[in-house]
Amino acid sequence: MIPSAREAWHRVHGEAGTVGRSVRSALTGPGPERDLAVQSLKAAGAAILAWAVAGWWWQAPLALMAPWTAVALVQSTVYRSVRTGVQQVVLIAAGTVLAAAAAGLTGDTMAAMALVLPVTVLLGNWSRFGDQGTYASTTALFVLVYGSYSGFDILHRLLETLLGAVIGIGVNALVLPPVHLRSARDSLCRLPRDATGLLRDMAEEIEQGHERHQAQEWHRRARRLAGRLTELRSARTWTRESYRFNPAHRIRRPPGPELPSTEWDAAWERVVDHLTSLTALLAEAAGERPRFRPPPSTVLADVPPLLHALADVCAADRTALDSPERRERALRTRQEAMARSWEAHRRLKARLTGGAAPDDETATSVGGLAAETRQLLHELENARVA
Incomplete structure (x- = not known):
């Protein structure tokens, strides 16, 4: 059912009020709103740093992989960043290698997609990979659409992914590591x-x-x-x-008694x-x-x-x-x-x-x-x- 203009206005007004209260809470004192803002800024900073290294300094052929990985690895805990990083590296490597193999075997982008996407989607749905599963199929698409599946390109994809993972995990672990x-x-x-x-x-x-x-x-x-x-x-x-895996939890003063x-x-x-x-x-x-x-x-x-x-x-x-x-x-x-x-x-x-x-x-x-x-x-x- 489509809401009336009055109902839509009230919903927008209520949502704006909620956002305003969250912003005030983040600016005025510690709390979940400020923690979320800090993590968001860290993720943005990790992505920018990864792009600066891979795209600006290194001039990598598909530098997108580094900030794409880095922004996803500033997770709510350092342990989760490490675990997610391992999952992403495995999935991106699998997607890259499978896409390159399918392209080399078929010599046609459409045929390679038809061959590799069912495999990578099934791989991504394995419960061990959690919500990171889409990285296998999306990486395969990047490789096939850009046509970059030579041995040199595959090596670059993996190095760019590892670079983004190291930067994302490093930023989360060393810059105000989250403690809940x-x-x-x-x-x-x-x-x-x-x-x-x-x-x-x-x-x-x-x-x-x-x-x-x-x-x-x-x-x-x-x-x-x-x-x-x-x-x-x-x-x-x-x-x-x-x-x-949190290097700062022993030196940061805990907020309140045990x-x-x-x-x-x-x-x-x-x-x-x-x-x-x-x-x-x-x-x-x-x-x-x-x-x-x-x-x-x-x-x-x-x-x-x-x-x-x-x-x-x-x-x-x-x-x-x-x-x-x-x-x-x-x-x-x-x-x-x-x-x-x-x-x-x-x-x-x-x-x-x-x-x-x-x-x-x-x-x-x-x-x-x-x-x-x-x-x-x-x-x-x-x-x-x-």
Whole structure:
């Protein structure tokens, strides 16, 4: 469906606003936007340097191969640059040799293409080569279209490719080599930050008398926390990879304190599971036709203080992760908030044993509420920042 002029304008305006915010972020402080800008400038610089050596100084017959390879090898990690460089050299060499052999065998460009392209495309689709596979077939096309497949030309193609690979890898490894520790730290901080916001909103809306659509929105937000865990696992993988073959990671000052162990991630995975179950229970016990009988108002009155205390625990975790100078104070605040959380849970549990649930259906919802919040408390205890 073709958008109207008004919709198209809003989309363009929104995209322009996003680009503007990204540019401001890159100029005003460290972050993923600045990292991306640095990598882009490095790739452009590597291509220019490769062209200066191969095209301007060396006067190579197909100097394009050098900057073409160099710009593609300024990857997000030094290890990835090296791995991609090996893949590209193999693919370009294969494409060059196969194209030259096909041209020599057939003596016709069209026939050589028909012979070599199916082979190089199949070779490029081999999973070992990942997204670099197109270099085999595109190199074969360059060789055949330019008609440069003598022994001298083949040697030049390989030397130009090696030159571009050395320059691309060298620029990435020696000029501000990328380390993704900041991305992992940002992902770590997002988990307790988002959980804090969710818990506070739940507490305030329960105090005001929540509706089913609000509880369903809590559940959706809790499920989105699982996506934060996926981002965190990916960021940790990128961080580990960015240290491989990186000559500067030992001399560059790390951005912030050491990351907590992966046991912290596992504890937060269980926290997210129980928070998701808690919000699902509250959603099923709300509205005009609930699946479970809603907990009595006397029980719900004890839930907001517990949720506020849990939000304070998560907020303290975020401070401890984000601000080394406030770490000790944040951990003391966390300990005090955990004590308040347990006290609020004891009051909630007392409602269950003290006659607040007069029938089985109500006992189910109140008991589920007490059980899920207890599990949540235990897992938050385990998720303490060491």
